[in-house]
Every structure is written in structure tokens, then in C-alpha cells.
Amino acid sequence: MSRTVVANRVTVGYGGEPVLREVSAMAVPGRVLAVTGPSGAGKTTLLWTLAGLLRPVAGEVSVAGHPLRDLDHAVAEKIVLVPQDNALAAILTAAENVRVALLAGGVAADEAGRRTTTALDRLGLAGQANQLVEELSGGQQQRTAIARGLALHGDVLLADEVTSELDAANRRRVLDLLQEEARRGAAVVFATHDPEAAASCDAELHLVDGRAETVRR
Template sequence: MIGGSEYMLTMDLTTADLGYGAGDPVLRDVTVTARPGEILAVTGTSGAGKTTLLSALAGLLAPRSGTVTADGSPLGDRDAAVGRGVVLIPQENGLAAILTAAENVSVAVIATGGTPADARRRTADALAAVGLAGQANQLIEELSGGQQQRAAIARGLALRGRVVLADEVTSELDAANRQKVLELLRAEAARGATVVLATHDPEAAAACDRELHLADGTASWTRS
């Protein structure tokens, strides 16, 4: 629910398809509610539809039919979702290679209504949280794959979303940094955010509160 004291995101595609263009649907018959204060894992092999599901929850992909709602009303497109506090940390990071790690974070904070002072403070805090304080002024293209992934996570954390959608955000990380990121996502849930983590990592999924598994175009609850 986005608004009030709780933030819940619901997708009801019980009789609907979710896919791109006119081809076969990627997912069908999906009903899922992501609750405030918890981490929902979305699991499945590569190509199972994890990114597709998160794209719909982020307002990037409209279902062919069915609904995605926040606070009981339609979520809307990506601009509307951003305005309602839905943060997406994409699998491909989405960082600007010609900007520094700090600039990537600060620009996002300012673009969503933060002041320059807010941006400086949140950027420093978020980069420190993911262990990148020393790389704040390095260009993204100068960072390793794991460092880039952590910079994208820092940007997502700095936005302080009511809903945080994290798409395979531990795939490039070693065990220590993976654990740190899972702790940070847990902290987001603890402050009342709704957190959805798409992952193929069984250990990361086990650290979440519930698990929705995608296979053969459908979804089933592993832990509900």
C-alpha cells in the first residue's frame, strides 16, 4: 500500500497475460501481493520472467489485461510509479558511464525532488553503506562489475522508496558484499518499505520472508 502507514503493491493477473508485443506471453495467471515490512523473493531460472514481473511492478510494462495496484488504485506508468515512491534497481544497473558514482546517485536524488544538500548527504551515506566511499569520485566506467552493481544499489537506497524492486542485485557480488546488500534490503523493509528481490541465488532467496517461483510461464508459492 503506497500512502498512509503501509505500502502494499498488488498484481492481479489471474486471468491475464504479461508479455511484450503480440507474441506469446512471458507470464500468465499471476497473482502476487508484496507487503510492507518484508522482503519478497521472486525466483526462477534465467528467462523465467523475473525481470518481466518486476518491470510490471515498476510501471515499465503494462499487463495485456489484469491490474497492478498500489494503495488499491492502478499503479500507472513508470513516471506515475516513480512519483508514488516505487524504486527500481535494474539488473543492468542503468548507470551513466560518463558520470562518477557519486554523480549517478546525486542526480537521481535531485530528479526525484531532493535538494542539493539532501543529495550530498544521501549520496555519501548510501555509498558508504555499500563500501564505495573511496570510489565516490571515480567514473562508472572505471569501476569493476561488482562495484558498478553496488553503485546502482546505493542509488536505489538513496531514493528512500516506499517500494524497492531489486533485480538480481547480488549476481556480481562476492559472499561478503552479498550479505551486506541483503542486510541493507532488510533495513529497507524494517523502515516500512515493500521490498521485492528477483534472484536465482537460493541463499539470497532463503534470506527473504516469502518466495514466489516462476517456471514455464506461471508462478507458484514456494513459501507464502
Template sequence: MRTLTVDAADLAYGDAAPVLRGVTAEARPGELLAVTGTSGAGKSTLLNAMAGLLVPRSGAVSVDGVPLVNRDHAVGLGVVLVPQDNGLAAILTAVENVAVAVLATGGTSAEARRYSTEMLASLGLSGQTDQLVDELSGGQQQRTAIARGLALRGAVLLADEVTSELDAANRQRVLELLRGEAARGAVVVLATHDPEAAALCDRELHLADGMASWVRG
């Protein structure tokens, strides 16, 4: 089990002014951490830093005390990111997108097909397994991206606005699966502007005016 730590991090893109300043937070195994804030508050910026995509201008983001230096390094430490734009391969079907992740973790082709089909079914996508990504609605794409992220079985799972296009029933399905990841000992961080989704998490870090503060922590 790993711990994800953000220590006095200033997060900025290029030479621009920092989007977030002095962020300090810890995401622990076995619980759901919500990162909240209005659009533009820096939720995706913080998750990008947690995923190794953005190196802090000052301070550090670490997994078990090891500062992340880039995305490849983060992947090697078991950090999985489900991005806001879903990141799915448009030339693949829903089930193929998930199966690729299973294969990447050492599963066989048969295991990949079986797991992918079961995971998509658990997210209400039994009828969409063989549809191309472009044939899926925004909410269906979000759920497919979650299925792929779960298939990677990461030590850290970062989910960026993955419930934004979902109705209440599908939001509940996703949150239950994220809770399952936490139950197996993963660190789970959910960036969301949805107060109902945030309320179902164990702790909440709120971003506003370039700063981070604990609402529940």
C-alpha cells in the same frame, strides 16, 4: 505504507505469447519478497510490470488498489526500480549518480554529497566515490545502483538481480540494506537466481513454465 498487488496478470511483449500467465501475488510493507526462477523464467518481466514499464495484457498490477498505467504513474506512487543493467549514468561518477537521486527527493547539495558518500561507504565503495561508472567493476556498479535506489526512499523498492556479481560479504551488505528499507515500512521485492539470497527473504515466489507459485508465502 503501500501494498503492491499483481492480480491474475498475463504479461507479454507486443503480440508475442505471454511470458507469464495468470500471476497473482502481493508484496507487503515491512518484508522482503524474493522472486526466483531460472534465467528466462520471467523475473525481469514481472518486475518490469511491477514498475509500470509493462502493462499487463490482462489482469492488473496495482499499488494500494490503483492500477499502474505507465512508468511515470508508478514513479508518482513511489515505485523505485533498480534494473538488472543498473541504469547508471555513464558520464557521472559513483557519488554523482547517488547524489542526483538525493537532489530529486528534495535534498540540498550538501546533503546529497554527505548522504551519497556515507551510502557508498556502507557498501564498501569508499575508494570508488569519484570514479566514473565505466571505471567500476560489474559488482561495484551493482552496489552503486543499489545506493542510488535507496537514496530515492521509495514506498516500493524493486531490485532486479542486484547481487548477481557480488561475493558473499557484499551480498550480505546489500541484503542488510534491503532489510533496512523493509524495516522503515517499504515494500521490497528482490528478483534473484541465488538460492542463498532468496533464503534470507521472508517469502518466495517462484517462476517456472510461464506460471508463478509460492515456495514460501
């Protein structure tokens, strides 16, 4: 596993004023990078750009030394995004949401079942596996989305504000799991507004008004 993702002086917008301005960042295998900053600073935009969902108007994102073309290329390079809004299907159960993502990624049915059970258990959701997502609390939905992301076994894991709905115990659980992903060799990028969570990461990129103001390596 060797999937370093580099954003080199990227400027990104949605058709108007740029949301990111000449921002550089690096996701390194075996390390967790925290992306911090106030609401509107560009944290989500940076993660979407690293995931191939947005194309920079200037600068470049590369993965394993090659320019990142689009979302399909990112998926092929095993870049996994856990979005802030969870993106779960409300009419499916927690387990079905995880398993469907694995099957769509080409994982065999038996293996998908095993990974689903393991991932939900790691997030403390074994008892909610067969509950519809619409019946779960906000925190349980967030943990289901994290379980899905972990089950995909990405080389790069992008996690957007994935502890915002969680209590202290589950926040700690998720931070430990992100560190576990890094220890198995994944490059992890974690967008957060929580300074304590950021302090537990290996490095930090702080955004203000779309610019990188401070970097902790």
C-alpha cells in the same frame, strides 16, 4: 508509509507469446519478497510490470489500492527499481550517478549530497565515490546502482538480480540492507536465482515458464 503493491493474475507479453501468465504477487510494507526461477522464467518482466514499465494485457497491478497506470504514476508512488543492467551513466562518477537521481527526484542539493555519501558508504564505496563508473569493476557498478536505489528512500524497492556480480561478503551486505529497508517500512521485492539469498527473505514466489509454480509465505 503504506504502499502495498499487488499484481492480480497479470498476463504480460512483448507483442508475442506471453512472458507471464496469470501471475499474482504482493509486495507488503515491512517484508522482503523473493522472486525466483530459472533464466527466462519472467522474473525481470514481473518487476518491470510492478514498476509501471510494462502494462499487463490481462489482470491488474495496483498500488495502495489504486490501479497502477504507468511509470510516472509508479515514480509518484515512490516505487524504485534497481535494474539488473544497473543503468548507470558511464561518464559520471559513482557519486554523481546517485546525486543526479536524487536531484531529479526533487531532493534539495544539500540533502542529496548527504544521502549520496551515506548510501555509498553503506555499500562500502566511500573510496570509489569520485571514480568514473567506467573505471569501476562490475561488482562496484552493481553496488553503485544499489546505493542509488537506497538513497531514493522509496516506499517500494524492486531489486533485480542485484547480487549476481558480488562476492560473498558484499552479497551478505546487500541482503542485510534489503532487510533494513523492510524494517524501515518499505515493501521490498528481490528477484534472484540464488536459493540461499531467497531463503533469507520473508516470502518467495517461484516462477517457471511465466507461471507461479510455488509460493512460500
